[in-house]
Amino acid sequence: MHAALIQFIVIPVVKIAVILGVVLLVVAYLTFAERKILAYMQVRLGPNRVGPKGWLQPIADGLKLFVKEDLIPAKAEKAVFLLAPAMIMIPALLAFSVIPFAPATKLFGLLPKAIPPYVTDINIALLFVLGISSIGVYGIILGGWSSNNKFSLMGGLRSAAQMVSYEVPMGFAIIAVLLMARSLSLVQIVKAQQAAHLWFFVPGILALGIYFICGVAETNRNPFDLPEAESELVAGFHTEYSGMKFAFFFLAEYTNMLVVSSLATIMFFGGWLRPFPNVAWLSFLGVVPPVIWFAVKVAGFIFVYMWFRGTFPRYRFDQLMQVGWKWLIPLSLANLVIVGAGVLLVKG
């Protein structure tokens, strides 16, 4: 009874609390990282006034948004308007329940037995993440519709179309990984890469490209940031939102970036594995804890996200659809055939 209590309630609750806290903190600092990275690419310094070198900026932003007046437009659909920010934030955070950051660990001998640091490892984790993240789009659509603002509505509509068309090639890209890993469990995918002595980005380079482009589109980031295209739709679906509700939309975007980057790391870059996990003379790299390797890889993807934002113009709505349907879907199908044939040849 006692053991069960610990195993099924205490440990998961602690893990959830820690992961939630870390994720929210990381997300807050992602906003800071984005502002800094963009600034550095744009020959300026970025925020550097709040706290030492500006490191307290996200906290100040959070406080500011928290105490700001929370406006609800008079003609808004109030219930939906209130629901929408939660509908985008909760699924984004839920995805982290299955993302394995590191293998089971004793925490340097502090724990009696090895405990996996992730919340859970379900055998359909990948499907779970895809499903859960698709719910997020409802938040955008409903938020855009309920604001009763034409710009918001157009943002919401764009988002709906965008999400629908980019889920498809994303799914195909992921199937390529599944063919190689033969499992939907994220932990098993990492272990498969360890066993194969090969990170999957080598055979799945095309899949990685497609997955990442779709990921950028799914998270509404430049060059696919149409739902909130500032110069066209003012602020898109969150034009009418203010205060903490706006912060939810804002943070959800970064959380989703983190999810996409984490998945990319797990599926294509060996998750928590160190580089060349099977090369003996590189074993000194094992000194670095696996979670750091994971974080470094994710950070690399996040950097690419911000690099894109700093460089590219924005696609037009119809062109976005063209890229999705005319290029990414055929390419991802072709990729599926190639990878499938490869898997057949290698594994027989």
Place this chain on the structure above:
Amino acid sequence: MGGPLEPLFDVEEMELSFGPQHPSTHGVLRVMLKLDGEKIMDAKPIIGYLHRGTEKLFETEPFPQCIPHTDRLDYVASATNNQGFVVTMEKLLGITIPPRAAYIRMILAELGRISSHLVWLATHAIDLGAITPFFYNFREREEILDLFEAYCGARLTLNTMRIGGVPFELPDGWVDRCSDFIDRFPAHVDEYEQLLTENRIWKRRTVGVGVISAEEAIEMGLTGPPLRGSGVKWDIRKVFPYDHYDEIDFEIPVGTNGDTYDRYLVRLQEMRQSARIVRQCLDKLPDGPVIAKVPKVLRAPEGMVYASVEAPKGELGYFIVTTPKGTKPYRCHVRPPSFINLQALPEMVQGLLVADLVAVIGTLDIVLGEIDR
């Protein structure tokens, strides 16, 4: 598709008031849109939110004091506004300006053109989602503004030309500073081109968007890059040379298709040509006085005069009517290029998407200070 289908539902056009408070209407332009989904069925620009009665103000000011007011027409390129007014007044009064004054004017006007085009590129790119060129452009613009500041003390509203010449001699070291900048500048333009010119997203957003044919452009009275982008070689600096532009060797870049991408290329080329003009002016800079002998109180003969200069946005003309021995204009009409270029907007955006409206407003390079006057 076949014939027109009976719609299943009631279909309504959505009316959208785009502006006057909108991030990409370049000030206070308001466009009333009729939308079918995101497709623009009709666009009607509404202006007047920045009206200050400048033309009426001219009637109350002695001629030399009109010049600071011209600064505020096209406030991103005030040197050419000054130039337009003083060129017109000199034509009316029959004043010949010293060559050194003319060369300094050309340098200032071309620097102003570069800075205006930099602002255009910065805002145009940011409208289309590329935020970074903005900062690179403003970095170079900053240097130009510093040059202006060193010459006349102001950065934006220069008030730097006088009837009969220019008010100041160039400060020490200014020529070296300017030529240093001008030598570095083309490399910076290369950088912008690397970011945008071949970029497939940029091309998709601009090629074939907002097309206007040469005939239509002439019919509507477009001038400047919107006209040259359609392939018409028309530049006041060449066809009616003022100051000493006839002594300078430069080319008029023209486009072929008359779309947003061609206008983008034309303006980039114009920046390079302007740098070339400044380079030549600095090399040829003659000695001598910077202002002709002009009476303290200017009394104009009775008459009417029209003269125009090539402003960064197009032909900027002043039409001045004077009374006998008048010290003030009886009437002064400004032909602002942005105002006339703006009338092409409804034609150009017909049937395009909302995102293209932003691109077209950007490519017309309008300044509301000039439109509303």
Place this chain on the structure above:
Amino acid sequence: MAVAQFFSKLIPTDLFAGLRVTGGYFFKKKETVQFPEQRKEPADRFRGLFGYDVNRCIDCHLCARACPINIIFIRDHAEYEEIDGKKKKKLIVDRYDIDVKRCMFCGLCQEACPTEPKSIWLTTKTYEGANYERNETLYFTKERLMSWDGIRAYPGVVPPDHGHAPGNPTGAKTGGGEAA
């Protein structure tokens, strides 16, 4: 040909060119001027806040007449004094007001000023005139024009009543006479 085109579309070299520019700038020196701590020194001709010297002013009203928006108000009266047995008329400036909040800093008043050195000038390098009460603090009488009461002068610049003259904003003694 078509195949080559297809693959050139697949490998976006055009996009990489842009990424290289922004990525390169990531490591370059930044342009930001950290304003309150670092300041760009305004140019010598920078048109800043007014300097005015009532002692040099000959009360000719040319500045007021040159002002395009008529924001210089002068009130004066004549005093007659006897010098060497001759009655001489002397103009005394009672009020010399500038409505600075409306000023557009065109510098025409400075150009019009006939005294040498100028009795009204803008080359003060001072530009921090923001205030909460624009009608009170940005309306300058002749005393305030000289003392710059309520204006933050550019570091090193002294108000006219502390010896600031055109072309010499720090008020340092330069040996010979003040140069315009």
